[in-house]
Amino acid sequence: MKTVTPTQLRTNIYNLLDEVLKTGLPLEIKKGDKKLRIVPVDGVDKLKNLILRPDAIQGDPNDLVEISWGEEVNLDLP
Numbered sequence: 001m002k003t004v005t006p007t008q009l010r011t012n013i014y015n016l017l018d019e020v021l022k023t024g025l026p027l028e029i030k031k032g033d034k035k036l037r038i039v040p041v042d043g044v045d046k047l048k049n050l051i052l053r054p055d056a057i058q059g060d061p062n063d064l065v066e067i068s069w070g071e072e073v074n075l076d077l078p
Contacts, residue, residue: 003028003035023049 002016002025009016009029017038020027024044029036057064 001026001028003030005029006031 002019004012004016004027006029009027016027019025020038021040021044024040024046026037026039029038
């Protein structure tokens with residue numbers, strides 16, 4: 001959670017609000033020893049923030065059980 005002072009909030013309020021709406025993470029404002037939070041009312045779909053990883057394995061995880069690593073790994077330990 002990001003924490004800002006009231007001065008930082010006033011200086012950059014539109015960007016900070018956009019960040020809260022985009023990420024869904026609350027923004028904490030610290031004034032003296034008191035704290036306030038700005039949180040989005042509606043939930044954010046965090047799956048939209050996922051990065052495409054084309055090298056990731058796609059398919060049935062049970063297919064991985066059948067893979068033989070014998071030629072790939074040398075398990076002869078000293």
